[in-house]
Amino acid sequence: MMETIGLILQILLIIIALVIIFHxxxxxxxxxxxxxxxxxxxxxxxxxxxxxxxxxxxxxSAIIPxxxxxxxxxxxxxxxxxxxxxxxxxxxxxxxxVYQILTEFAxxxxxxLNICAGIKGSxxxxxxELNIDLIIVYNPDKQRFEFKGKSSSVIMKQLKTxxxxxxxxxxxxxxxxxxxx
Amino acid sequence: MNPILSFVVILIGxxxxxxxxxxxxxxxxxxxxxxxxxxxxxxxxxxxxxxxxILTELGIEIVDPLPQALMITTIVIGSTITSLALMxxxxxxxxxxxxxxxxxxxGDK
Amino acid sequence: MIRPSSLxxxxxxxxxxxxxxYFFIISFTDFKEIYNSAGKDFFLLNGLLDTGSRNxxxxxxxxxRLFDSLFEAGILLIAVSGVMWVSEHKITEKNANFMLDxxxxxxxxxxxxxxxxxxxxxxxxxxxxxxxxxxxGGFQGGAIIATAILxxxxxxxxKTIEVNLILTIEKFLFLFLFTIAFISYFTRGEFFTNFIxxxxxxxxxxxxxxxxxxxxxxxxxxxxxxxFTAFLKEGR
Numbered sequence: 001m002m003e004t005i006g007l008i009l010q011i012l013l014i015i016i017a018l019v020i021i022f023h024x025x026x027x028x029x030x031x032x033x034x035x036x037x038x039x040x041x042x043x044x045x046x047x048x049x050x051x052x053x054x055x056x057x058x059x060x061s062a063i064i065p066x067x068x069x070x071x072x073x074x075x076x077x078x079x080x081x082x083x084x085x086x087x088x089x090x091x092x093x094x095x096x097x098v099y100q101i102l103t104e105f106a107x108x109x110x111x112x113l114n115i116c117a118g119i120k121g122s123x124x125x126x127x128x129e130l131n132i133d134l135i136i137v138y139n140p141d142k143q144r145f146e147f148k149g150k151s152s153s154v155i156m157k158q159l160k161t162x163x164x165x166x167x168x169x170x171x172x173x174x175x176x177x178x179x180x181x
Numbered sequence: 182m183n184p185i186l187s188f189v190v191i192l193i194g195x196x197x198x199x200x201x202x203x204x205x206x207x208x209x210x211x212x213x214x215x216x217x218x219x220x221x222x223x224x225x226x227x228x229x230x231x232x233x234x235i236l237t238e239l240g241i242e243i244v245d246p247l248p249q250a251l252m253i254t255t256i257v258i259g260s261t262i263t264s265l266a267l268m269x270x271x272x273x274x275x276x277x278x279x280x281x282x283x284x285x286x287x288g289d290k
Numbered sequence: 291m292i293r294p295s296s297l298x299x300x301x302x303x304x305x306x307x308x309x310x311x312y313f314f315i316i317s318f319t320d321f322k323e324i325y326n327s328a329g330k331d332f333f334l335l336n337g338l339l340d341t342g343s344r345n346x347x348x349x350x351x352x353x354x355r356l357f358d359s360l361f362e363a364g365i366l367l368i369a370v371s372g373v374m375w376v377s378e379h380k381i382t383e384k385n386a387n388f389m390l391d392x393x394x395x396x397x398x399x400x401x402x403x404x405x406x407x408x409x410x411x412x413x414x415x416x417x418x419x420x421x422x423x424x425x426x427g428g429f430q431g432g433a434i435i436a437t438a439i440l441x442x443x444x445x446x447x448x449k450t451i452e453v454n455l456i457l458t459i460e461k462f463l464f465l466f467l468f469t470i471a472f473i474s475y476f477t478r479g480e481f482f483t484n485f486i487x488x489x490x491x492x493x494x495x496x497x498x499x500x501x502x503x504x505x506x507x508x509x510x511x512x513x514x515x516x517x518f519t520a521f522l523k524e525g526r
Contacts, residue, residue, distance in 0.1 A: 006183065007182070007183075007186075010183065010186040010187070011186070013186075013190055013217075014186065014189060014190055014193065017190050017193045017194065017197075017213055017217075018193060020197070020209060020210075020213065021193065021194075021196065021197030021201070021206070021209075021210060021213075026203070026205050026206070029206075029209060033209060033212060036213065036216065037216065040216045040217075040219075040220060043220055044219075044220070044223060047220075047223045047224055047226075047227040047244075048227050048231060048232065048233050048234075048244045049223050049227075049233075049244075049249045049252075050233060050425035051249055051253060051345075051347050051348075051425045051426070051427065051430065052219065052223065052249055052252050052253055052256070053425075054417070054425060054426065054430040054434075055253050055256045055257070055429055055430045055433060056216070056219075056256055058430060058433035058434050058437060059256055059257065059260045059433045060212070060216065060256070060260070062433075062437045062440075063260065063433065063436065063437060063440070063514060063518075064212065064260055064263060066440060066518070067263070067264055067267060067517075067518065067521060068205075068267070070521045070522065071205075071267040071268075071270060071271050071521065072205060074271050074274075074524070074525075075205075075270070075271065075274045075280055129378050129525070130378075130525055130526075131275040131378075131525040133275075133278070150276070150278075152276055152277060153276070153277060153278035154277055154278045154279050154284055155278040155279075156278075184318060185311075185314070185315060185318070188311060188314050189311065192307045192310065192311060195307065196303060196304070196307060199303060200300060200303070225321070233425075234333075234345075234346040234347060235344055235345050235346070235423075235424070235425065236337070236338055236344045236345075236346065237344065239338070243330065243334060243346070244330075245327075245329065245330045246330075246333055246337075246346040246347050246350055247329055247330075247333070247350060249347050250347045250350040250351040250355065251358070253347070253351065253427075253429050253430075254351070254358060254359070254362040254429070256429075257362065257366065257429055257433075257510065258362065258365055260514075261365065261366060261369035261370075261513075261517075262369070264369070264373060264517050264521075265369050265372055265373055267521075268373050268376050268377055268520070268521070268524075269376065271377075271524060272376060272377075275525075
């Protein structure tokens with residue numbers, strides 16, 4: 001009786017492992033990882049090892065999926081810092097163009113746009129510490145917006161090719177610090 | 182029959198690790214390999230008719246308690262390795278802007 | 291989407307893994323003849339009288355193989371310090387408010403977490419203390435206590451725990467664990483075992499198991515809480 005249950009559960013384990021490596025969305029695989037841990041814990045009990053089963057349930061089905069959820073949701077966002085002084089200049093049409101470009105860009109890469117304002121600090125510090133991807137500044141002498149981002153990021157290159165034909169946007173990059181001390 | 186099926190899960194995990202497209206899926210496959218390895222070791226120690234190794238009364242037949250003690254530390258170590266790998270994945274994303282292996286390894290071309 | 295060159299590579303990888311599986315099946319068929327049960331008989335005869343614990347798995351990782359458990363605690367310390375060094379979690383003076391962080395968790399989750407939190411904490415402590423007579427022990431109970439404190443973040447995500455205090459307590463716990471393992475040289479004459487002499491009987495040797503289980507449980511739970519707090523506060 002116990003042997004047939006063990007055999008059925010192991011075949012279910014193989015099926016879940018195949019689904020995990022062939023699925024494309026990262027966020028729904030987390031539920032499969034939690035189910036994998038639970039079925040593995042049942043198999044440990046059938047093999048007469050309850051100590052290992054308690055450890056596997058507590059760690060492999062409760063703590064590890066929570067850590068995966070946090071790290072996957074951090075990898076889906078595109079952080080933009082807006083430093084344009086809107087009261088001084090009258091820029092309604094250009095601002096709506098800029099935000100339309102940004103929204104289309106974020107949708108194309110399936111990222112979420114996360115906009116903030118009012119943070120003080122130098123640009124180098126902000127891109128390093130707070131992981132800000134883009135800073136928007138308005139230059140009144142040359143009448144154009146400036147986008148600044150990290151030089152090692154792949155996104156900045158794509159932004160450069162997209163905004164080449166717009167005369168009022170210019171993209172420049174900040175050199176990041178050396179990673180190997 | 183049972184150790185062979187656990188070994189098949191280990192090989193599925195190795196295949197997934199070798200042909201994964203983004204970083205997060207590689208870390209998923211490491212978790213699969215680790216759970217299946219622990220199942221393989223516990224299955225080699227158990228036999229039919231053996232009981233749980235807790236002596237409520239003396240003179241009963243038990244399974245081997247040594248692999249179980251070693252596998253407990255294996256689970257805790259595996260979880261710390263996974264958390265360190267995921268922290269490095271977050272840092273890589275913020276530096277390069279993408280999570281696919283080919284884009285990251287290609288560099289600035 | 292799948293190009294022909296990568297399809298050939300995948301099929302050859304499948305055949306290679308199939309070959310490994312074939313070799314495993316061949317070498318496995320005579321496993322039952324080479325298995326001897328000398329280790330299992332030794333633990334069955336001497337486990338209860340030497341250590342005083344009825345759970346033989348706890349007797350192994352707290353008395354016969356304490357060296358491995360010490361190094362496992364050391365690996366936890368190294369991993370926690372590695373995560374702390376890579377992440378940027380000390381940003382307090384910037385006051386960064388992001389647009390998407392202002393979501394509120396539903397009322398049902400908050401009420402349910404408030405009901406569950408004391409029950410989980412009590413269950414975790416029960417599993418830690420009764421490690422030598424029922425399935426459980428230091429590592430398992432530590433993971434359950436860490437999950438119980440993680441539920442606090444559901445209730446209010448802005449109240450994060452101070453990380454520096456947790457790390458200092460954890461380092462002192464590790465040093466204390468090491469000292470207790472070394473005391474046994476003076477009372478019994480060998481390292482890394484029980485420091486209560488065996489002439490005092492089985493009922494007095496249980497105190498050592500209580501002490502070590504509580505220390506290991508506290509250390510594992512504090513380490514996991516520190517890792518999770520570093521993940522939550524990264525870059526905010």
